[in-house]
Amino acid sequence: MNVPSEHLFFLSAGLFALGVLGFLVRRNVIVALMCVELMLNAANLAFLAASRSHSRADALDLQGPVFSIFVITVAAAEAAVGLALVIALYRLKQSVETDSASEMKG
Amino acid sequence: MKLSVLHSLFDAAALSALAPLMALAIGALLVLLAGLTPLSKAARGLLVAASLVFAGVLNARILLAEQVPGVVLDGVFVADRATAMWGLIFIAGVAVAWLFSRNYYDEDSSHQNEHDVLLLATAVGMSMMAGARDLIVFFIGLELLSIPLYALAAFRRNRAKSVEAGLKYFLLGAFAAGFFLYGAALVYAASGTLSLDVFADPAQRAKVLESPMALVGVAMLAASVFFKVSVFPFHVWVPDVYEGSPTPVTGLMATGTKAAAFAFLLNALLALPTSSATSVALIALITMAVGNLGALLQQDVKRMLAYSGIAHAGVVLLAIAGAVGGDPQPHGALQAALFYMAAYVATAGGAFGVLALLESDGERMTTLDGLRGLGQRRPYLAAALTVFMLSLGGIPATGGFLGKYLVFSVAVRAEMIPAAIVGVLLSVIALGYYLRVIIAMWMQAPNEDSPLASTKPIAFSARLASTACVALVLLMGLLPRWFLEHM
Numbered sequence: 014m015n016v017p018s019e020h021l022f023f024l025s026a027g028l029f030a031l032g033v034l035g036f037l038v039r040r041n042v043i044v045a046l047m048c049v050e051l052m053l054n055a056a057n058l059a060f061l062a063a064s065r066s067h068s069r070a071d072a073l074d075l076q077g078p079v080f081s082i083f084v085i086t087v088a089a090a091e092a093a094v095g096l097a098l099v100i101a102l103y104r105l106k107q108s109v110e111t112d113s114a115s116e117m118k119g
Numbered sequence: 120m121k122l123s124v125l126h127s128l129f130d131a132a133a134l135s136a137l138a139p140l141m142a143l144a145i146g147a148l149l150v151l152l153a154g155l156t157p158l159s160k161a162a163r164g165l166l167v168a169a170s171l172v173f174a175g176v177l178n179a180r181i182l183l184a185e186q187v188p189g190v191v192l193d194g195v196f197v198a199d200r201a202t203a204m205w206g207l208i209f210i211a212g213v214a215v216a217w218l219f220s221r222n223y224y225d226e227d228s229s230h231q232n233e234h235d236v237l238l239l240a241t242a243v244g245m246s247m248m249a250g251a252r253d254l255i256v257f258f259i260g261l262e263l264l265s266i267p268l269y270a271l272a273a274f275r276r277n278r279a280k281s282v283e284a285g286l287k288y289f290l291l292g293a294f295a296a297g298f299f300l301y302g303a304a305l306v307y308a309a310s311g312t313l314s315l316d317v318f319a320d321p322a323q324r325a326k327v328l329e330s331p332m333a334l335v336g337v338a339m340l341a342a343s344v345f346f347k348v349s350v351f352p353f354h355v356w357v358p359d360v361y362e363g364s365p366t367p368v369t370g371l372m373a374t375g376t377k378a379a380a381f382a383f384l385l386n387a388l389l390a391l392p393t394s395s396a397t398s399v400a401l402i403a404l405i406t407m408a409v410g411n412l413g414a415l416l417q418q419d420v421k422r423m424l425a426y427s428g429i430a431h432a433g434v435v436l437l438a439i440a441g442a443v444g445g446d447p448q449p450h451g452a453l454q455a456a457l458f459y460m461a462a463y464v465a466t467a468g469g470a471f472g473v474l475a476l477l478e479s480d481g482e483r484m485t486t487l488d489g490l491r492g493l494g495q496r497r498p499y500l501a502a503a504l505t506v507f508m509l510s511l512g513g514i515p516a517t518g519g520f521l522g523k524y525l526v527f528s529v530a531v532r533a534e535m536i537p538a539a540i541v542g543v544l545l546s547v548i549a550l551g552y553y554l555r556v557i558i559a560m561w562m563q564a565p566n567e568d569s570p571l572a573s574t575k576p577i578a579f580s581a582r583l584a585s586t587a588c589v590a591l592v593l594l595m596g597l598l599p600r601w602f603l604e605h606m
Contacts (some may be wrong), residue, residue, distance in 0.1 A: 022308065029301050036294055045290055052297030056304045063308035076313050077304075080255050084300060087262045091293055094269050098286045101276045111290075114283040117359040 021062035028055035042102065042109045046095050053088045057081040128192055136188035136198030139177040139206050140246050146170020147239035154232035164221065164580075167235045171214050174242070178206040182605055194314060195253035204457050204606055205249040205382045211591075212375035212464045213242040218584035219472035220367040227275055234274060237267035238371070245375055249382035254303045254313040254340075257383060261299070261347070264379060265292050268372060272364040284363025291356045295343040302339025309333035318390035344387070347380040350436060351406040354429045358413070361425035366478060369421065370471030373428040374464040381435050381456055388439050389452075396444030400530070400538040403440050406433030407545045414552045421474055421485045423552055427511060428467065430549060434526050435459055437542055441529035448532060455525035457606040462510065462518030462595050469588030470507035473500055476581055490556060492565030500577075501560045503585045510592045512553035513546050518595030 032051035039045060064077025099109055106113040146166065153163045181187055181203035188198040217238050224231065240263060247260025269292060273285020307313050309330040318324050327333050346353040361369045388399065410430025417423035435456050442452030474485055477493075477500065494501040510519035523546060530539040595602055 025304075029297075032297065036290075042286065042290070046293075049290075049293040049297055052294075053300060056297065056300035059301065059304035059308060063304060063311075066308070067311045074311065076255070077307060080258075080303070080307075080313065083255060083259060087259070087266075087296075090266050091262070091289075091296070094266050095289055095293065098269065098273055098282065098289055101273055101282045102286055105277070105279050105282055111286075114279075114286050116279055116283055117362055 018062045018066040021058060021065070025055045025058040025062065028052075028058065040111050042099050042111055042114075043096075045111070046092065046099070049095075050088060050092065053084055057084055060084075130191075132188040133191040133196075135177075135181065136191045136196060136250070139174045139181075139203075140243050142174040142177055143170055143210075143239050143243045143246070146173070147236050147243070150232060150239065151236045154236075160231065163232060163235070167217060167239065170239060171210055171217070171242075175207060175210045178203045178210065182207070190252065194316065195256050196247075196250045197252050198250055200605070201453055201457065202246075202250045202382070204461075205378065206246050208378050208457070208461050208464050209242050209245040209249070209375055211461075212371055212378065212468055213238050215464070215468035215472060215584050215588060216367045216371035216375075218580040219370065219468075219475050220365070221580040222578040223365060223367055223475050224275065226277060230274075234271065237271050240267045241271075241371065241375065245379035245382075248379040251383065252315050254306070254315065257315075258296075258299065258303065260379075262296065264376060265296070265347075268292075268368070268376065271368045272360060272372075274365050274368065280363040281365060284360045287356060288360045288364075291346070295346040295353075298339045299343035302336040302343065305332050305336030306340065307336075309336065315386065318387065324390055341387075344380055344384055348377050348384065348432045348436075349429050350432055351402060351409050351429075354406065354409065354432075357429055358422050358425045361428070362419065362422045366421065366471050366475035369425070370468045370475075373424070373467050373471065374460075377428070377432055377435075378460040378464065381432075381439075381460060384436075385439060385442075385453055385456055389442055391443050393443065393445050396440050396533065396535065399443055400437060400440035400535055403433045403436035404538060404541050404545070406430065406436060407542060408433075411545055411549045411552075414549070417552070418486050418488070420487060420490065420556060421471070423556075424467065424470060424474075427549065427552070430545070431459075431463055431467075431511075434523065434542065434546075437538065438526040438529045440538070441526075441531075441533040441535060444530075444533035444535055446529050446533040448529075451525075451529045451532065454603065454606045455522070455529050458518075458525055458595070458599070458602060459522035461602065461606075462522045462592065465588045465591040465595070466507050466510040466517075466519055469585055469592070470504060470511065472581065472584055472588070473504045473507070476500060476577055476585075487555060487559050488566050490559045491563040492560070494561040496565070500585075503589050504560065505557050506589050506592055508553040508556050510596070512550045514550075516593070516596045518592045518599075521596055521599050 029052055032048045035048035036045050060077040060081045064074050067074040102114055103109055150166050153166055181198055182200055187200060190197045244260045244263030248257055251257035251260055269285055269289040272288045273282045275281035309332040310317055310327040317327055349357045407430045410426050414423045414426035438452045438455040446452060478485060510517035513520045513523040527539045527542060
């Protein structure tokens with residue numbers, strides 16, 4: 014079965030929009046973190062789809078896959094720091110809602 | 120992969136191009152390891168200093184050499200005089216933040232070691248951003264700068280404001296990173312390459328930008344980098360994050376992050392067509408207006424400096440607008456931006472550092488009221504802060520003045536006279552709030568209700584940093600020739 018690359022692009026755009034929407038709507042920091050992960054993985058999918066559409070049987074384009082491997086690595090580091098911040102917030106406020114971190118004027 | 124491929128990639132030029140980054144990265148790892156040993160705080164500090172100095176020397180070597188390494192590693196990284204100068208600016212910014220942080224943390228001082236590791240990591244990230252000729256390298260540099268900064272912003276983890284600053288910075292930074300990546304993916308899908316060279320060549324650029332996909336991608340990339348330099352309309356996070364972060368870290372965010380993103384933007388935005396100069400200039404002027412008007416309303420000096428940082432980002436953007444608009448002098452904008460950011464690192468880094476010293480007295484006294492009468496109580500600190508305020512305001516005989524002069528002359532040479540005039544007027548408004556700080560320190564009696572805390576002696580490292588910053592600001596203002604020759 015051969016899925017056209019355009020379908021992959023549409024899927025990735027949908028995932029990205031879902032991530033953006035969730036980030037903007039939800040007030041829970043952990044959910045916001047999950048939405049960011051969704052955005053990053055949508056980008057990964059787009060990278061792989063683009064790499065596929067640029068590749069020919071005799072010449073693979075590896076820039077996309079390499080970028081997505083770096084993205085996965087960076088996303089792991091980002092999640093580690095993000096969850097550490099969530100724990101720091103919870104220790105101070107016993108809550109992980111973004112509204113509990115609104116001491117400054119905004 | 121055959122080993123010979125690696126040999127041809129990592130030739131002598133590549134090694135000398137990467138040497139400053141390696142000095143910082145190895146330094147960071149050594150400091151991390153030193154935390155496990157019974158080495159004293161002073162010995163570990165020496166390690167940090169050695170790493171910074173060594174990286175600085177390696178950058179100076181590229182700057183002064185007859186032949187620069189140029190484009191290395193198959194075209195993904197470049198090391199020339201400009202990136203070496205940027206490297207020195209980043210190292211200076213990190214060094215200032217580090218020296219002022221030495222005695223800043225009281226209850227968190229047991230984690231000073233981790234703090235220093237994170238600081239060194241940001242320097243590696245900034246240098247990578249400045250030298251990147253490829254979106255992968257730029258992204259890794261960006262995250263190598265950002266992720267340590269999220270942790271540093273929340274470093275005083277028992278204080279709600281610090282954690283809040285870290286969290287806000289993290290959430291918005293990660294959101295911006297998502298946009299960066301999706302934008303990069305779209306550009307890649309449309310053009311088939313991640314190299315920035317596509318945008319350097321007008322013919323290729325025009326062909327790529329024909330596709331709407333690439334256009335959306337470039338817009339997303341620009342938005343995420345504008346977020347980092349805090350340009351309007353992506354500046355709203357700045358006041359809160361700057362206020363809540365530990366003050367030396369705030370200094371680094373204001374100076375280093377901004378310089379690194381501008382180093383990249385200078386390359387990227389110069390690829391814009393001449394017709395877009397007006398819109399870039401408009402964004403620059405709105406950014407200056409928002410920053411300056413916001414700063415006028417602040418009572419908290421740290422928050423005021425945050426808004427002033429937004430305004431300064433607008434000034435540098437004006438230089439870029441001038442270059443886009445056809446400044447006949449080839450490196451005029453680069454020189455103006457380098458000089459401006461070098462002066463800004465010394466000035467804003469020093470100003471945030473002095474605020475940090477006043478704060479670590481225990482009392483929160485970063486409000487204008489708290490600064491009243493500082494001239495009599497701590498004349499040296501007040502004098503240093505005065506020099507910084509004058510330079511931020513662009514008074515002659517300081518580095519800030521010459522920086523502004525260079526920026527506005529780029530705009531004038533590009534025949535954007537109205538933009539230059541509005542820019543100068545906005546800078547005059549800015550003087551209003553800088554002078555308020557000076558008046559409070561020297562001409563107003565101390566407020567008895569908010570007493571100044573004890574005159575705790577200032578640590579040697581902080582004294583060194585503030586003296587060096589004052590000296591640099593004055594040197595750049597009085598003897599600019601050496602700096603300009605190398606920029």
